[in-house]
Amino acid sequence: MHSVDVLRRVPPWIISTLVALLVWQLVATVGPAAESSIPTASEAVLALVRMLGEGATWLAVWETIQMAGLGFIIAVLIAIPVGVLIGLSSFAFRSTKFTFDFFKVIPPIVIIPITILVFGPSLQMGIFLVVFAIVFALAIQTAYGVRDVDPVLLETMRCYRQGVLRQIWYARLPSAGPFIAVGIRIAAAAALIVAVVAGLIGGAPGLGRELLLTQAGGQSDQTFAIVLLLGILGVLVSRGIGWAQRRVIFWTAS
Amino acid sequence: MTIEISIRNVCMEFPGADGVKHVLDNISYDVQEHHFVSIVGPSGVGKTTLLRLLTGLMPPTSGEIHVSGQRISGPPKGLAVVLQDYTRSLMPWLTVEKNIALTLRKQKLGRANMRERIESSLEEVGLAGTGKSYPWQLSGGMQQRASIARALATRPDILVMDEPFASVDAQTRFDLEDLVLKVRDDFGITTVMVTHDIDEAVYLSDEIVVLHGKPAQVRDVVTVDIPFPRSQMATRNNPHFAELRTHVYAMVRGLE
Numbered sequence: 001m002h003s004v005d006v007l008r009r010v011p012p013w014i015i016s017t018l019v020a021l022l023v024w025q026l027v028a029t030v031g032p033a034a035e036s037s038i039p040t041a042s043e044a045v046l047a048l049v050r051m052l053g054e055g056a057t058w059l060a061v062w063e064t065i066q067m068a069g070l071g072f073i074i075a076v077l078i079a080i081p082v083g084v085l086i087g088l089s090s091f092a093f094r095s096t097k098f099t100f101d102f103f104k105v106i107p108p109i110v111i112i113p114i115t116i117l118v119f120g121p122s123l124q125m126g127i128f129l130v131v132f133a134i135v136f137a138l139a140i141q142t143a144y145g146v147r148d149v150d151p152v153l154l155e156t157m158r159c160y161r162q163g164v165l166r167q168i169w170y171a172r173l174p175s176a177g178p179f180i181a182v183g184i185r186i187a188a189a190a191a192l193i194v195a196v197v198a199g200l201i202g203g204a205p206g207l208g209r210e211l212l213l214t215q216a217g218g219q220s221d222q223t224f225a226i227v228l229l230l231g232i233l234g235v236l237v238s239r240g241i242g243w244a245q246r247r248v249i250f251w252t253a254s
Numbered sequence: 255m256t257i258e259i260s261i262r263n264v265c266m267e268f269p270g271a272d273g274v275k276h277v278l279d280n281i282s283y284d285v286q287e288h289h290f291v292s293i294v295g296p297s298g299v300g301k302t303t304l305l306r307l308l309t310g311l312m313p314p315t316s317g318e319i320h321v322s323g324q325r326i327s328g329p330p331k332g333l334a335v336v337l338q339d340y341t342r343s344l345m346p347w348l349t350v351e352k353n354i355a356l357t358l359r360k361q362k363l364g365r366a367n368m369r370e371r372i373e374s375s376l377e378e379v380g381l382a383g384t385g386k387s388y389p390w391q392l393s394g395g396m397q398q399r400a401s402i403a404r405a406l407a408t409r410p411d412i413l414v415m416d417e418p419f420a421s422v423d424a425q426t427r428f429d430l431e432d433l434v435l436k437v438r439d440d441f442g443i444t445t446v447m448v449t450h451d452i453d454e455a456v457y458l459s460d461e462i463v464v465l466h467g468k469p470a471q472v473r474d475v476v477t478v479d480i481p482f483p484r485s486q487m488a489t490r491n492n493p494h495f496a497e498l499r500t501h502v503y504a505m506v507r508g509l510e
Contacts, residue, residue: 152342158328159309159335160357160408170356174347251346251390 021045039221048225057210061229064206067123068195071130072188079135080180083142087176088168093143100136108133108194112202121203126195129202133194134187138180145179146172177249188241192234258412258444259285259308264317265469266303277303279469281317290438290445292455294506295465295473301448304465305416308446309333322411330412334405338417340397344389344404350376351385354404361408375407376400378440379433395426399433406437413437415447419454428486431458435484452506456480456499457489464505473505 007015024041027033039047051057086092108129119125149172157167199208207226214222266278277300285291293301307314310329321330334357337343344353354372363371376382379399389397398418405413415434419427431454438445449455455462459478466473480494489495 150342152337152339153345155311156335156337156343158311159333159414161329161331161360162356166356166359170345170348174345177347249347251388 037218037220039224043221044224044228047219047221048228051222051225051229057229060205060207060210061233063123064192064195064199064208065233067126067198067204067206068130068188068191071127071195072134072191074127075131075135075138075187075191076184078131079138079183080142083139083180084146084168084173084176086139087143087146088172093147096143097140100140103132104136104140109197109201112198116202121205123205125202126198126204126206129198129204130191130194134190138183138187141183142176142180145176148179149175174249178252181245181249185238185241185245188237189234192230192237196230256287257284258287258289258322259446260318260320261285261304261308262318262320264304264307264314264319266300266307267315276469278307278314279467279471281465281470281472283463283472283475285444285446286460287444288438288442289460290435290458291447291461291463292459293446293448293463293465294450294452294455294502295470296506296508297450299465299467300470301465302416304470305414305446305448309335309414332408332411334408334410334413336398336401336405336413336415336418338420340394340401340421341389344397344401346388346390349386349388350381350392350400350403353389353400354385354407357404357408371407371409372403375403378406378437379403393426395422395430398422398426398430402430402433402437406441409441410443413443413445415445417449418447420450427454432486434458435482439482452499452502453490456495456502457484457486462502464502466505466508476502476505 021041028036028038028040086096111132112129115125115128119128153171153175154167157171162170195204195206196208196211198204199206199210200212201208203209203212207230211223211226214220214226261281261283264278264281265276268275268277281304293304295301306312307319310319310326310333313327319326321333324330335343344350345356348356351372354375355368358368358371372385373382376385379402381396381399381403384392384396384400389400392400398421402418413434418434419430422430434445434447435458437443447455447458456478462476462478464473464476465471476498478498480489480492480498
């Protein structure tokens with residue numbers, strides 16, 4: 001077999017990852033960052049391997065996932081029903097849109113001081129921040145989706161004398177599916193980021209706080225190892241959501 | 255003959271930014287039971303508006319519409335619709351048979367009867383065995399057959415179609431035209447169709463209502479006295495077919 005053929009069988013993401021690590025290694029050894037405190041790629045990867053052998057790392061991963069996950073679930077459970085209700089009424093949509101847009105653009109960071117006062121640097125604080133960060137955008141997105149239903153479809157249902165509840169269940173909700181899916185994709189990524197920020201800035205438990213501690217302790221190889229770990233988590237979450245999405249709203253692919 | 259749909263002095267106005275738009279002016283017409291009636295007229299004349307009034311989706315500004323002797327105030331019982339845009343009127347998240355089942359709920363059929371009703375309707379339109387497919391897995395012509403099957407499954411008295419064959423290719427169009435004629439014969443359904451295609455109107459109809467003017471009035475009602483059963487080749491070669499289509503065409507164009 002030709003070496004070119006072998007190369008073609010390697011998934012592209014492996015090649016780009018190796019290239020990125022190589023560039024990193026060069027930048028940190030012979031390149032512009034050689035004299036800085038930035039660790040080389042190999043140091044960071046080794047630190048990561050070492051840390052994966054420690055229970056504390058897995059605990060931090062679990063705490064972060066818990067924070068992001070619970071916050072995400074709570075936000076979804078609030079945002080989707082609220083979004084559906086808002087979307088069903090033109091009056092509700094117009095009157096809430098301003099308020100929700102207002103809250104949507106407030107960065108969660110600015111309310112960290114308040115949340116620390118209320119919850120302390122805890123899991124609850126992180127969960128609250130995650131919910132706050134994603135619930136408004138997701139609700140608006142859901143409301144948009146519910147309003148996006150094709151009027152032809154609704155009229156067809158009316159001609160066949162289908163009641164309002166059935167119109168909502170069989171037409172409006174599935175129509176909103178693709179909108180909600182986009183919202184959920186963005187929300188899941190944001191949940192992870194905010195869960196890390198909650199630790200990094202607010203001292204909530206998890207990988208964010210580990211980032212802060214290793215940085216303060218001058219263990220920059222471990223800091224970068226955590227960054228790598230977060231990257232991997234992010235990819236897994238995004239893949240998982242994409243997988244679920246293709247199954248739940250299967251009709252949009254064609 | 256019994257009158258199935260009676261349109262009495264119907265006017266329709268829409269409020270707009272630049273004043274009230276007067277679309278339909280004093281339309282009166284009776285559709286006989288089991289008849290196939292086409293509504294034709296120039297683009298934008300108000301054909302679809304009249305059709306929407308017939309389905310009870312909106313009330314006329316003045317005048318009355320009676321279906322089976324009852325004045326309608328919403329979509330009447332026993333009405334089925336087939337619209338031009340099948341991709342928008344079938345639900346992509348439900349299989350063909352579930353799309354059909356959805357409209358049957360009011361009839362309280364029971365499981366076995368429901369199954370039977372769905373399968374026989376699919377068979378009637380030549381879609382036997384495709385019930386488990388999703389609409390988007392089927393061709394355009396098959397999707398429109400599926401909407402016809404959905405309409406038939408409700409065992410309607412009246413079938414209302416808005417340019418049902420405008421989005422399919424010419425060959426499929428002929429097939430579907432013959433299909434709706436067969437369906438009309440098999441079930442004795444009263445059919446009202448809006449179309450742009452004058453040949454199609456002549457080929458399918460017992461009567462053609464020509465709308466014209468702004469606001470639209472009934473310009474003429476043309477009786478198509480070509481005997482049934484009709485066939486794509488023989489009927490369309492009939493000299494009387496040519497006369498009728500020329501006559502209707504001239505009226506739609508305002509030449510007569």
